[in-house]
Amino acid sequence: MRRLHHWPLDPASRAARFALAEKGLDVDLEEARPWLRAEPLFRLNPAGGLPVLEDNGATIAEIGPVLEYLEDAYPGQPLMPRGAVERAEVRRLIGWFDVKYNGEVNAYLLHEKLEKRAQSLGAPDPQAIRDGRDHLRWHLDYLAGLLDERDGLAGPRFTLADIIGAAHLSCADYLGDLPFDEFPAVKTWYSRIKCRPAFRGLLADRLPGLPPAKHYDDLDF
Template sequence: MNTHSTPRLYHVALSPFCRKVRLVLGEKRIEVELVEERWWEPGSEIMRRNPAGKIPVLRMDGRLLSESQAIVEYLDETIPSPPLMPGTPAERHEVRRLCAWFDDKFNDEVTRPILSERVWKKMMKAGYPDSKLVKSGLRAIKDHIDYLTSLLETRKWLAGNMLTLADFTAAAHLSCLDYISDVDWDRSPTLRDWYATVKSRPAFRSVLADQVSGLSPAPHYAQLDF
């Protein structure tokens, strides 16, 4: 295998876990080949690439890397500039805590129920959305918005005073929901301003260019100033 070839990311466009890796690759200025992995279709090779059957999978440095958080920390350690983890153990703990907040709690309460019903059922031709689950996710996001706002009232970025993996993890989830206009930005101008700053970064360009077949993005989705 040619270990110097362009990294290849097996992904789907509206997966927050895939987007997290894409954003970090972009921030590190690493060119990547994007390959759509429609894991739900017959013939998918996802199990061969990752026995856990999960995306994303990044082919890089002659190996297949899986689990989004493990991937982005690998990227930050092997490509140290610009750094996306702070210098002290306490600060790194806060970054990892917030990454887990989004990948576990926020995903369970907000991202998964909304996207599963409003996006994935449509893509997989698996029936009609369950409005109760969608409404549950839309109710839950309000508390999350309020919590994030409380953090940003005392910090420049989510985990502290530097841009970190926590910001890209949060932005990955919120951007998926923003594609279908399911974030009430009016609830928090503070969070909206933070998101506008993050999505103005060059790393966000490919994400903002995403087009999902049969599902158009919200009119403001790609606008850097909303």
């Protein structure tokens, strides 16, 4: 039995789904709402967050450990480079998205547009959305700089860094907040990822009452 506790537009949950699909692993999806702070989720993850993967009787919580677990337990279709320095760069970028991008972009855009809505916390604050979009431009500029030198975010090959990066950006894209035309290198990279069969599940997501931006699932956007 393999089950992923997730929320469809939670970027970390999406990274787990994308990695599972890249590994060719079937999984039952169980929707959870971490903002309810319900006991069942805390029993699986004492920190109360998503994603949580149950696999063959083991419970793996938090996105960094889930991604590394998939690589350790299912080494076919490798998503990590072999060299110690190259692996460190993948891990740096996983942490970058999990902590820095999360705090500077998701805490503004996803919080205002999605979390407030889901939790009935009132209308979005236009200034916070403007701030989030400014921070997002800064992050896209940083990613464009990385992609000037290499095809993947962490090096020449597709890795877990591309998986977590694309999962995060796909949420901003769902909401129509990605100014792709200003960052052509990022657009090229993301369009290559959109074409991967393992990404299709994410492109099929639809949040009730909140349809995605028009180009969201367009492979030739």
